[in-house]
Amino acid sequence: MNDRFIRIVKILVESFPKLLVQCLKITIPLTVLSFFFGLILALILALVQIANIKGLKQFARFYVWIFRGTPLMLQLFIIFYGLPSFGIYFKGFPAAVIAFSLNLAAYNSEIIRSAIQAVPIGQTEAGYMIGLNYFQVMVRIVLPQAARIAFPPLFSSLIGMTKDTSLASSITVIEMMSVAKRIAAVYYEPFWMYMETGFIYLMICTILTKLQADFEKSLEWKQPDEVKVAMQTVEEDNRNHKFRWLGPGKVK
């Protein structure tokens, strides 16, 4: 029993740097790149729907339907194994980035679209009435508020992406999960190897969660301190207000 324990600890200690290196070299870049491209594409998909651009709107709906309606693993396989039948070849890493970006864009565009629609339409009307045009209303009034609404679910989607990158191991990308599998097979200690790998994923997500909390705080609309004190007296009045949940964060 004692020997077994020492052996496991040895394996875990030896494998930890290997896992970490692969995490830094592949898992994190894969996540960051996919999320970045996925977000840009999502914003475009959301805006053509909001602006109601004929043709493009229908395309966006169709796109979301396809990419939300099929498994991510299948999308990976089609790009990596399927496209070569048409003479289109991708290496594992770029294929994974493409599949993850396209998939994320579908989900994130829905988050962004609903966040924009959650900003009360009355503010858009008020913007028009003081002479702003559509673009000015969007950039100055609607999008800043939509960003605050979209932020938590977008971050959830980022955290989800971090873990979904493990699927890339199925298309020959040597990311953290592939390394774990290999080491587990060599030493035949799958339980402890996968526990260790899980621990690393958990650490990344813990850091991301902390980042989210900090970002959310920085997104709050700033106010002078004397206002913060004084507003406690107005709190009472506001409880009944119908759009209360869209407002700035609660006073500490």
Added chain:
Amino acid sequence: MLGVKNLHKSFGSNEVLKGIDFNVENGEVIAIIGSSGSGKTTLLRCMAFLEQADDGIYTFDELNKDIRTITRKEIKELRMKMGFVFQSFNLFRNKTAIQNVMEGLVVARKMNSEEARKISLAMLEKVGMADRIDYYPDQLSGGQQQRVAIARALATNPEVILFDEPTSALDPELTGEVLDVMVKLAKEGITMVIVTHEMEFARNVADRIIFMEDGVVVEEGPADEILSNPKKEATKRFLRRILRNEEE
């Protein structure tokens, strides 16, 4: 100055405005009264092009044409000369009181921010909100928000301000502060069109009252005449009901 002729508007199969004639002269204060669903808010929104009317002639200063043929550019121009105060205030929630008021000056009219700030401060002072300029809408009571919204409408120096039930979303004890501001504006000679349920207020500030029911103008005339001595049966019925409610 601002008016419509034979204005029609339907939502689906529901005809909300059935040929409205309406106009307001420079310096005039008009109150539009009528029960809910009579079309008074829709009329106001059509005049600001927040709803697209189906038919009618639209007049604003030298502009005079079929309402269906008015271009986007013309709408933008006429909105520059118009203020609108909403029932639900619609302040920009990501901006402070003074930023709300300055927005139309700085962004839409390209005024430098120093001058805009000076004007905005004066407007917020006028509505009694000078001590709350750095507050966000959520930190203000409904009455305070509506007063900031009025300051926002005033800041661009419009030729006419349209008020869409400005006190209907407020608790009864907060309506007074908003109505007081509006009385002050009326005295200053600002042209106003006010959709309201406040009869006492209408009597005090309106030069003319328009009573609407079922999408038509039933009766219009000087405030005192309509409220004290209505000619049409529908008007009498409406006023009886309102006054009874107010006594309760």
